[in-house]
Amino acid sequence: MRAVLCHQYGPPEILSVEDIPSLIPDVGQVIISVKAAGVNFPDSLVIQNKYQIKPPLPFSPGGELAGVIKSVGSGVTRFMVGQSVIAFSGWGAFAEEIAINEDSLIPMPAEMSYEVAGTFLMTYGTAYHALKDRAQVAKGETVLIFGAAGGIGIAAIEIAKALGARVIAAASSSEKLAVCKAHGADECINYLTENLRERLKAITDGRGVDVVCDPVGGVYSEQAIRSMAWRGRFLVIGFADGEIPKISLNLPLLKGCSILGVFWGDFIRREPTNLETDLIELVSLYRAGKIKPLVSARYPLAGVCEALNAMMQRKVSGKIVIIP
Template identity: 60%
Template sequence: MKAILCRQYGPPESLTLEDVPSLVPGPKQVVIAVRAAGVNFPDTLIIQGKYQFKPDMPFSPGGEVAGVIRAMGTEVTALHVGDRVLAPLGWGGYAEEAIAEAWRVLPIPSDMDFATASAFVLTYGTSHHALKDRAQLRPGETVLVLGAAGGVGLAAIEIAKAMGARVIAAASSDEKLAVCAEHGADELIQYERDDLRERLKQITQGRGVDVVYDPVGGAYSEAALRSTAWNGRFLVVGFAAGDIPSIPLNLPLLKGCAIVGVFWGAFARNEPARNAQNMDELLAWFQQGKVRPHICARYPLEQAADAMKAIASRAAKGKVVITMAGASS
């Protein structure tokens, strides 16, 4: 089978497409014949040695896949060969086959194609955990989403709306904001043109926002934190801008707000039962039409480097996926 391999840390163009042996599952694992793989910002970090996990070389990047179970370990009983499934992996997804721990694998609804399924679990899992478990978002509250046109940003907009919140989307262009509006954002801020704090004061009539969802980091984090309401929650989701901001710790004291870390992968490992309940809710919302991934670009496996560059440059609006034969099934 063919796989994209990282043999040394470097940029996407250093990756190679190679023929490798078919995979064999361990006792509690399954092998998935991959039909589509989601492309996410951590994929661009892991190949440079900048992510918190460093797999042994060589490895294939790719943290989420959708496909069909090809083989199962001897201790796997709840799944079957031929099942249509999606799975978060960590890495290993940019390949025609991938191994997943059986407890991570979820069946794909009949009305969800493989490309959509591969774009679902990480962004929606992260955003749902952030807003439901970490922010404990309540109906009627106001949520500010930074980097709102990215994969997790659009997911956060849809989930916040499904939970009854008012959503303010902030992004760097009118084109990106148009996509945010299509996915339910109530108010829009173009933060290369608008003053973030002044616009938030206008929109909230000086009250501030209840929840900040920040997957970006960088220059706008502190301004967003300063714009929280009393008892606000600032969600630290990621650092797509590349800079990890230094926050004056007197701000949470003065604002009576909380800075809350969001690490969905660790949550899924440490609290699998709660994570399973969350995924059930998300898949039900998909079938009800409340959430639906926005796929802006699809690339074949041999163009995986181009797919990663689209994510790293923050040019993508929504999700980028790598597709194999049969991805539209």
């Protein structure tokens, strides 16, 4: 079978597509024929050795997928050959096959295509955990979302709206903001051409925002905290900008606000029961038409370098997917 392999740490250009032996399941494992694998920002970090997850070399990147079970190992009881599943793998999904423990799988809803299922778990799981579990967004609150046209951003817009919030989308172009509007954003801010703090003040009548959803980091994070309402919640999700902001601790003191870390990868390991509840609720929202994942581009295995570079350069709206 073919797989994208990382033999040494570096930029996407160091990756290669190679033929390797087909996989054999170990005890408790299944082998999945990968139909679609979502591309996420952590994929670009793990190949550079800049992420919390550090797989041994050589490895295939790719942290989420949907596919069909090809074979099962001894001890597997919940899944069978031929079943369509979604998996969170951490790495290994940019390949024609992947071996994964059965406790990392969920049945794929019949209503989902493989493309949607393969790009659904990380962004919508992260956004739901952030907004529902960590921030406990309430109906009528105002949520500001940075990087709002990206995978996390689109998911956060739709979930915040489903929770009854007013959504302010912040992105870097009018084209991206049009995507945000199409997915339910109430207000839009182009933070490259508009004064972020002045616009937030005008939109909220000086009150400030209740929740900030920030998968970007960089220079605008502090401005957002300065624009928070009393008892606001700032969600630290990631640093797609490349700069980890340094926040002066007098700001949360003066605002009476909270800074909340969102590490979905560890959440699913530490709180599997809560994860199961979240996924049930997310699938219900999908079936109700309240969340509509956007897959904006598709690449073959040979296009992984191009896909990752598009992600790193923040040229992606919604999600992009690898089709082995």
